[in-house]
Amino acid sequence: MSGAVEIALTVNGEAVRRAVDPRLHLVDFLRSELGLTGSHLGCEHGVCGACTVRLDGETVRGCLVLAVQADGAAVETIEGLAADPAWDDLRAAFVARNALQCGYCTPGMLASAAELLAAGGVPTRDAIRDHLSGNYCRCTGYHAIVDAVESVARARAGAPAA
Amino acid sequence: MKAAAFRYARATSAAHAQALLAEHGEDARLLAGGQSLLAALNLRLSEPAILIDIGRIGHAAIEARDGRLRLSALATHAAIGRSAAVAEAAPMLAQAVPHIAHPAIRNRGTIGGSLALGDPAAEWPACALALNAEIVLASAARGERRVSAEDFFLGLYSTACAADEMVLAAEFPATAPNERQVCLELARRRGDYALVGVAASAKLEGGRISGLRAAFFGVGATPVLAREASRAAEGATVAEAARAAADALGRDLDPPGDPTTDGATRLRLARVLMRRAVEAMAA
Numbered sequence: 001m002s003g004a005v006e007i008a009l010t011v012n013g014e015a016v017r018r019a020v021d022p023r024l025h026l027v028d029f030l031r032s033e034l035g036l037t038g039s040h041l042g043c044e045h046g047v048c049g050a051c052t053v054r055l056d057g058e059t060v061r062g063c064l065v066l067a068v069q070a071d072g073a074a075v076e077t078i079e080g081l082a083a084d085p086a087w088d089d090l091r092a093a094f095v096a097r098n099a100l101q102c103g104y105c106t107p108g109m110l111a112s113a114a115e116l117l118a119a120g121g122v123p124t125r126d127a128i129r130d131h132l133s134g135n136y137c138r139c140t141g142y143h144a145i146v147d148a149v150e151s152v153a154r155a156r157a158g159a160p161a162a
Numbered sequence: 163m164k165a166a167a168f169r170y171a172r173a174t175s176a177a178h179a180q181a182l183l184a185e186h187g188e189d190a191r192l193l194a195g196g197q198s199l200l201a202a203l204n205l206r207l208s209e210p211a212i213l214i215d216i217g218r219i220g221h222a223a224i225e226a227r228d229g230r231l232r233l234s235a236l237a238t239h240a241a242i243g244r245s246a247a248v249a250e251a252a253p254m255l256a257q258a259v260p261h262i263a264h265p266a267i268r269n270r271g272t273i274g275g276s277l278a279l280g281d282p283a284a285e286w287p288a289c290a291l292a293l294n295a296e297i298v299l300a301s302a303a304r305g306e307r308r309v310s311a312e313d314f315f316l317g318l319y320s321t322a323c324a325a326d327e328m329v330l331a332a333e334f335p336a337t338a339p340n341e342r343q344v345c346l347e348l349a350r351r352r353g354d355y356a357l358v359g360v361a362a363s364a365k366l367e368g369g370r371i372s373g374l375r376a377a378f379f380g381v382g383a384t385p386v387l388a389r390e391a392s393r394a395a396e397g398a399t400v401a402e403a404a405r406a407a408a409d410a411l412g413r414d415l416d417p418p419g420d421p422t423t424d425g426a427t428r429l430r431l432a433r434v435l436m437r438r439a440v441e442a443m444a445a
């Protein structure tokens with residue numbers, strides 16, 4: 001280690017304190033130090049989105065944030081988000097629409113989709129595709145994912161299903 | 163892959179960051195949003211001995227004052243995209259944001275990092291060149307200085323920002339009432355680096371174009387100001403200016419090819435964008 005650094009943060013609402021190697025990125029920290037293996041790693045250079053988590057309320061690439069940079073921050077991972085009732089409809093829609101197969105992309109996809117839905121309104125299918133453009137899925141071909149996100153947006157806005 | 167080991171120092175102010183840079187010299191890299199640097203470290207394209215984290219020094223303000231729009235270095239792409247002051251004072255910048263990477267990257271990546279990196283396919287360097295922004299630099303040894311965008315981008319990933327200097331801010335002139343600004347690009351997929359892009363401004367008076375400044379990105383080692391296109395468009399009606407500027411581009415640009423897109427294709431796409439940009443000014 002090149003001089004471990006003390007960090008203190010909250011992860012899914014729980015206070016965590018650790019000494020970390022500066023080069024450890026946030027997802028390796030979550031997976032190896034905390035055993036939170038729901039956040040995935042695909043490319044580790046910012047391209048695939050499998051590592052998407054929330055940092056202080058905004059989505060980030062967990063592979064492009066160092067654990068030391070998260071000192072003092074609030075991190076939310078799929079483990080925390082999955083326990084949040086506000087996500088029930090989004091999860092249910094992913095199941096109903098077959099928006100996952102292997103599931104590797106799903107934690108990141110859900111985090112990105114939730115961020116779009118939090119903006120309110122009913123985004124167009126193009127807007128949904130734009131927002132999810134940084135999240136790769138190698139299984140579904142994306143249509144089912146766009147269907148799922150759109151159906152949740154419509155239901156929340158009280159609009160008829162497409 | 164995993165990054166090689168490095169040491170980590172958290173700067174508490176801009177002055178502290180400059181002092182750390184002076185102390186560690188070429189062994190150090192500033193860490194802003196990390197959206198290019200950490201990717202490069204993970205790929206082991208770069209192995210600095212120490213990272214100086216400037217994420218907590220403040221300097222993220224966006225201020226419009228006295229006919230200038232000042233974007234401090236740590237302003238994120240997302241914050242710039244949300245800013246009403248930016249949309250009003252420099253609409254080109256607001257138009258550029260949706261083209262920059264993906265939402266999660268825009269939440270972290272900063273304008274200072276993008277300008278300092280000088281990626282020739284990136285949006286902010288081209289916008290800075292089109293609007294002839296001033297880049298504010300600072301170092302412990304020499305204090306503050308200002309470099310115009312025309313003198314800032316020197317070559318591939320090479321800028322006027324010295325190893326012991328940091329970018330503090332970029333200052334853009336606020337748009338004039340008869341000025342039109344456009345940022346357009348063509349990419350294979352939303353958020354990918356541009357195949358070709360253009361950031362353009364001009365005056366539109368009585369249906370005629372004057373003072374066109376079109377900076378192209380993705381066409382060479384730096385963003386390129388299309389001076390011949392500007393000359394060709396001067397004083398022409400919008401339709402004529404669009405055609406003349408697009409025709410003249412062959413004298414401004416000589417884009418290199420890569421395995422997916424040859425140079426001739428890029429030039430053709432640049433002409434398409436030039437036409438669309440001038441036409442959009444009248445819309």
Ligand SMILES: Cc1cc2nc3c(=O)[nH]c(=O)nc-3n(C[C@H](O)[C@H](O)[C@H](O)COP(=O)(O)OP(=O)(O)OC[C@H]3O[C@@H](n4cnc5c(N)ncnc54)[C@H](O)[C@@H]3O)c2cc1C
Pocket residue numbers: 045046047191192193194195196197198199200201235261262263264267270271272273274275276278279281283284285286323327328329330353354355356
């Ligand atoms: C998948 C992916 C797609 C992307 N697509 C695009 C795109 O389409 N368009 C685009 O423009 N960018 C794109 N980016 C890059 C992104 O916009 C980066 O945020 C930006 O290039 C760098 O900003 P940063 O704050 O993250 O800088 P960092 O990564 O922290 O730093 C980049 C470099 O600049 C130096 N630096 C940082 N701040 C300063 C400063 N204030 N003064 C001096 N030097 C400094 C660093 O030392 C480093 O060398 C993409 C990135 C990824 C991972």
Ligand code: FES
Pocket residue numbers: 040041042043044045046047048049050051052061062063064
């Ligand atoms: S693992 Fe982070 S973007 Fe691919």
Ligand code: FES
Pocket residue numbers: 099100101102103104105106136137138139140
């Ligand atoms: S479900 Fe397999 S990668 Fe998306």
